[in-house]
Amino acid sequence: MDHPPAIVRLTGVDKDYLLGKVVVPALRGIDLAIQPGEFTVIAGPSGSGKTTALNLIGCVDVATRGIVTVDGHDTAKLSERDLTKLRLERLGFIFQSFNLVGVLDAFQNVEFPLLLQRKLTKAERRERVMDLLQEVGIDQYAKHRPNELSGGQRQRVAIARALVTRPQIVLADEPTANLDSETGNAIVDLMEKLNDEGTTFLFSTHDPRVVDRAGRVVRLMDGRIVEDVTRRAVGASRIAQSA
Amino acid sequence: MGQLLLISLRNLFQHRRRTLLLGSAIAFVTMLLVLLSSLFNGMQDTMLRSATTLMTGHVNIGGFYKITAGSAAPVVTNYAKIEQIVRREIKGLDHVVVRGRGFGKVISDTTSLQGAINGIDITHEKGFRDVVQVRSGRLEDLAQPRTALIFESQAERLEVKVGDMLTLSSPTFRGVQNTVDVRIVAIGGDLGFMSNFMIFVNSEAIRDLYQLDVTTAGALHLYLKDPEQADTVAAKLRKVIQAEGYGVMDKVAQPFFHKFDTVKREDWVGQKIDITTWIDEMLFIRYTLQTLSVLIAILVTVLLVIIVIGVMNTLWMAVRERTREIGTLRAIGMQRGRILAMFVIETALLALGATLFGVLLATLLAAGVNAAEFVVPKGFQMFLMSDTLRLVVDVPTAVRSLVIISVITTLGSLEPAWRAARLQPVTAMHAN
Numbered sequence: 001m002d003h004p005p006a007i008v009r010l011t012g013v014d015k016d017y018l019l020g021k022v023v024v025p026a027l028r029g030i031d032l033a034i035q036p037g038e039f040t041v042i043a044g045p046s047g048s049g050k051t052t053a054l055n056l057i058g059c060v061d062v063a064t065r066g067i068v069t070v071d072g073h074d075t076a077k078l079s080e081r082d083l084t085k086l087r088l089e090r091l092g093f094i095f096q097s098f099n100l101v102g103v104l105d106a107f108q109n110v111e112f113p114l115l116l117q118r119k120l121t122k123a124e125r126r127e128r129v130m131d132l133l134q135e136v137g138i139d140q141y142a143k144h145r146p147n148e149l150s151g152g153q154r155q156r157v158a159i160a161r162a163l164v165t166r167p168q169i170v171l172a173d174e175p176t177a178n179l180d181s182e183t184g185n186a187i188v189d190l191m192e193k194l195n196d197e198g199t200t201f202l203f204s205t206h207d208p209r210v211v212d213r214a215g216r217v218v219r220l221m222d223g224r225i226v227e228d229v230t231r232r233a234v235g236a237s238r239i240a241q242s243a
Numbered sequence: 244m245g246q247l248l249l250i251s252l253r254n255l256f257q258h259r260r261r262t263l264l265l266g267s268a269i270a271f272v273t274m275l276l277v278l279l280s281s282l283f284n285g286m287q288d289t290m291l292r293s294a295t296t297l298m299t300g301h302v303n304i305g306g307f308y309k310i311t312a313g314s315a316a317p318v319v320t321n322y323a324k325i326e327q328i329v330r331r332e333i334k335g336l337d338h339v340v341v342r343g344r345g346f347g348k349v350i351s352d353t354t355s356l357q358g359a360i361n362g363i364d365i366t367h368e369k370g371f372r373d374v375v376q377v378r379s380g381r382l383e384d385l386a387q388p389r390t391a392l393i394f395e396s397q398a399e400r401l402e403v404k405v406g407d408m409l410t411l412s413s414p415t416f417r418g419v420q421n422t423v424d425v426r427i428v429a430i431g432g433d434l435g436f437m438s439n440f441m442i443f444v445n446s447e448a449i450r451d452l453y454q455l456d457v458t459t460a461g462a463l464h465l466y467l468k469d470p471e472q473a474d475t476v477a478a479k480l481r482k483v484i485q486a487e488g489y490g491v492m493d494k495v496a497q498p499f500f501h502k503f504d505t506v507k508r509e510d511w512v513g514q515k516i517d518i519t520t521w522i523d524e525m526l527f528i529r530y531t532l533q534t535l536s537v538l539i540a541i542l543v544t545v546l547l548v549i550i551v552i553g554v555m556n557t558l559w560m561a562v563r564e565r566t567r568e569i570g571t572l573r574a575i576g577m578q579r580g581r582i583l584a585m586f587v588i589e590t591a592l593l594a595l596g597a598t599l600f601g602v603l604l605a606t607l608l609a610a611g612v613n614a615a616e617f618v619v620p621k622g623f624q625m626f627l628m629s630d631t632l633r634l635v636v637d638v639p640t641a642v643r644s645l646v647i648i649s650v651i652t653t654l655g656s657l658e659p660a661w662r663a664a665r666l667q668p669v670t671a672m673h674a675n
Binding site: 051055058060061080081084085087088089093095097099100101102103104108111112113115116117161165 | 245246249250253254256257567568570571572573574575576577578579581667668669672673
């Protein structure tokens with residue numbers, strides 16, 4: 001079966017950081033392609049390069065060597081302005097510490113990317129945001145500010161914000177790290193459900209419970225891919241798999 | 244834009260202490276600027292109103308009559324003809340006042356002083372009653388022949404009161420010493436330094452002192468409906484009067500009493516007309532006001548520099564505190580320009596609110612000071628030409644202060660805002 005073109009492709013990617021005069025390699029020779037609809041985890045211990053890989057794919061950092069393409073664009077060739085536009089139009093971000101805007105309520109946080117896009121009318125924005133808040137189960141907290149929400153609720157808001165622009169891929173950096181196990185499981189349940197509906201997820205984690213539920217696991221060690229296992233084909237239902 | 248405004252506004256409320264501190268400083272500087280401007284306006288208003296009533300019209304037609312080349316009498320002969328020309332040619336004329344000019348010794352029973360002696364016809368002096376506050380006697384009595392009005396400080400120095408006699412002594416323009424006795428009919432409240440050297444007498448008394456006939460005056464003071472037209476009117480009169488066959492002196496921006504030496508050195512005889520504006524006659528007031536405005540500007544500049552440094556420091560702190568938020572916003576697709584706008588809007592909102600409050604506070608304070616009729620110390624009275632402090636808050640000055648401080652404060656936020664906008668999303672996102 002022919003694969004559709006990859007949303008994200010990393011070819012021979014290296015990333016070095018400079019600590020004073022010392023060059024610290026974070027990624028070495030990474031080759032990776034993410035297909036639409038995947039539910040992929042980048043796993044590995046702390047310092048293995050998970051977050052660096054996610055930053056390169058998320059266009060918030062640039063590779064030292066190699067090529068990173070997102071939605072067919074070589075990110076090294078894009079201007080700062082175009083990279084920002086690419087993030088806005090094609091990518092969704094979920095952060096470990098939720099990173100919500102503290103002075104905006106849940107509704108306004110989710111609505112924010114739509115305001116940056118300036119594509120929808122006020123009524124359309126409202127409908128889409130409320131639908132998403134309902135889908136992630138916190139529509140009753142729409143008027144609450146982040147400091148009035150629990151960790152799980154904040155992460156749900158962050159997920160809704162990441163999905164509101166209908167991005168091609170959602171990048172999540174350790175999304176369950178700051179949550180208790182019950183809430184963490186609920187968040188993964190939610191992401192699985194959204195993945196079933198067609199959203200591509202790529203997240204970094206070293207939480208074994210999350211890794212166990214991924215469709216594909218890319219394992220990093222010292223900046224290199226040491227394992228890349230696909231457990232479930234794209235589109236194959238988890239329910240069918242478990243049966 | 245709406246969302247940026249909302250974020251900025253809420254951030255201001257979120258950091259109440261910082262907002263209050265910085266806002267108070269901005270409001271204080273605005274209040275100070277408005278109060279200093281209103282003090283300046285009040286002084287300018289009082290000084291000019293007093294001066295243009297007592298010493299000069301908006302335009303003055305004076306001149307010198309020289310019997311010999313080495314003499315100089317500050318008079319206009321056959322002034323009625325010139326007044327006719329003025330009334331015929333000048334459209335925006337409000338009224339004309341005829342004055343006598345002289346210098347001499349004012350002698351009481353116990354002492355004497357030197358002064359500028361002004362001959363006036365009180366029935367035609369429209370603004371005189373508004374400016375001179377009579378402390379004792381009656382201004383109307385100045386219509387009687389051989390009468391005088393002096394000021395409180397002069398009365399004190401001369402040890403006289405209403406009803407007492409004074410002797411005016413001065414050489415006539417032919418060089419013969421002459422004296423005239425006048426009765427004090429009114430004592431006015433002091434009007435700053437002008438009260439030290441000016442006394443007003445019935446115009447007949449000054450004619451008698453200088454042995455002048457009724458066709459001769461010291462100067463015609465012209466009052467215009469629009470004082471701003473003084474220069475235009477003066478230029479026109481210079482041409483018209485010259486065309487009527489009068490000799491007209493070159494324009495020199497000096498009061499008439501500074502011109503004696505120059506005129507005496509010139510070798511012409513007869514009458515020459517000198518046309519001046521109130522600005523020419525009141526040069527010393529202009530210098531005083533300019534000096535004051537420079538001092539105010541220096542003070543406000545220093546305060547503004549302090550405020551701008553405060554704004555920049557505060558925003559640098561805010562940028563540090565909000566590094567993660569900036570990174571997140573950049574990551575989810577906010578362009579650099581909008582980050583910059585967000586910080587600039589935040590400062591602009593704070594500046595606008597604080598300056599508005601400052602202007603309001605200054606207006607209330609000025610109204611309070613005016614209502615209290617705050618009496619200023621003697622030394623300051625001399626400078627102010629009034630015994631009470633008067634603050635004039637005018638709308639253009641208040642708006643100008645508001646705009647200047649708001650704009651400068653907002654400009655002060657540009658560097659920290661630019662620094663915020665330049666933050667790399669990855670650096671910002673992983674900041675603690």
